[in-house]
Amino acid sequence: MKKRRAPQKFYRYTMLDVLQASPTEPMSAEKRRYQLLRMNSGLAAMEKAEAPTTDDWRVCSDAVNLMETFVAMGVCEDASGLIDDAVKALADAGKRYKQGNALRLDALGMQAVRAVLEDYAAVLDVLPARTVIAAHRNTERRIQEILAGKRKPHDVELADNVVDL
Secondary structure (H helix, E strand, C coil), X not given: CCCCCCCCCCCCCCHHHHHHCCCXXXXXXXXXXXXXXXXXXXXXXXXXXXXXXXXXXXXXXXXXXXXXXXXHHCCXXXXXXXXHHHHHHHHHHHHHHHCCCCCCCCHHHHHHHHXXXXXXXXXXXXXXXXXXXXXXXXXXXXXXXXXXXXXXXXXXXXCCCCCCC
């Protein structure tokens, strides 16, 4: 009997994507607009939509996770500590969702996530595309590690139906 292989993980960005990205120029305006539109739409849905979706939650979480990765990479700072506040707010929203409630942020959570999204937009305008794509790769891998049970003390655990990579 043959041993079964573990399913291969699909990653959005490869090392080739990182190497092909510009080391000096930001991502194209079109790609930046697309990302920011999705993330801001997700936040708007979590604030106002009748039934926000897990995708709305996920795109907001992506922005927060990416900012956390930028800080870990040393390319920017979180002097105000809003990333931790945004992580907590999104985790709390995910926990409430697991209990059967809507995916909503409280008022402080909305402010924190909105501020992180604004910081993310500012960072996208100045960081080289190579740095941004490398951060995407690092973030993807870290989230896969968390889902595989390789957690660090500061990681937040949520339901698989909320974290749907």
